[in-house]
Amino acid sequence: MIRCSPNGIFNAAMTTHSPAAAPENTGLALGFLGVLIFSLTLPATRVAVAELNPFFVAGGRSFLAGLIALAVVIVLRCPRPTLPQVRGLALTAIGVVFGFPFLTSWAMRTVPAAHGAVVVGLMPLATAAFGAFLMGERPSRGFWVAALVGSALVIGFALTLGAGSLHAADWALFAAILLGATGYTFGARVTRELGGWQTISWVLVISLPITGVVAWFTQPAAPASISVTAWSGFLYVAIMSQYVGFFAWYRGLDIGGVARVSQTQLTQIFLTMGFAALLIGETITLTMLVFAVAVVATVAIGRMMPVVRPQ
Secondary structure: OOOOOOOOHHHHHHHOOOOOOOOHHHHHHHHHHHHHHHOOOOHHHHHHHOOOOOOOOHHHHHHHHHHHHHHHHHHHOOOOOOOOHHHHHHHHHHHHHHHHHHHHHHHOOOOOOHHHHHHHHHHHHHHHHHHHHHOOOOOHHHHHHHHHHHHHHHHHHHHHHOOOOOOHHHHHHHHHHHHHHHHHHHHHHHHHOOOEEEEEEEEHHHHHHHHHHHHHHHHOOOOHHHHHHHHHHHHHHHHHHHHHHHHHHHHHHHHOHHHHHHHHHHHHHHHHHHHHHHHHHOOOOHHHHHHHHHHHHHHHHHHHEEEEEEO
């Protein structure tokens, strides 16, 4: 039975592992599960915004996820977060409910999902940086060098496709990265007290008054005229990207360390590109593949570099 304990939803799965299993490895596995779920976000968003207002996709996905989360915390009788926890939840919401969803939804109107996937490859560096400043982690010099090289490759990729300049969609994606990384880090902090799935649940619940207003005023005038494909994309980002994926992601960041686990997100480049090609027929160019391989190679290097975590 799932209970409102900090680690309740993963307790059954974890008890089957050896007691000697390293928390870092478990955190990496959970982090990758979250990344796998998130890797469909940009393709699904691109499908949804082809017919739906991007602000409805962003606000509506969080509103629907918030209604589900509200039902969950009521049914499971989860205790209300304390005032200090609410502050952390509000800071988390700025990134994962408002910043990242709204900016990526707008960007997906003008750039392919595969393009966005490579640019969003900067997220691990940003998340590691916020983890270092806000959670007291101390990545080694080698770790930062690997992360910076990967980030430079991402910027080079964006400049290559933009003929030497960055487009408005690229700037929106960069802003989404910074806000998303902030939300990931504050969310990981609150997860230490509330647990991963409780954290994202309360983040969505406290955001309901705003996301509800946004969804109401941007909803389609004729919902029946929207294709099943577009609604399917919307439902995926609402249920999986905005809610379920965070169950594993926040728990992974908590037990494996923000700096270390955040680097698994660089593998999202390949996953998103693959899903974009498979599900919505986007063309994956040789340039995309070369940059993606080079960026992901920095993950393997960074994975070997030490990161000191506070005790």
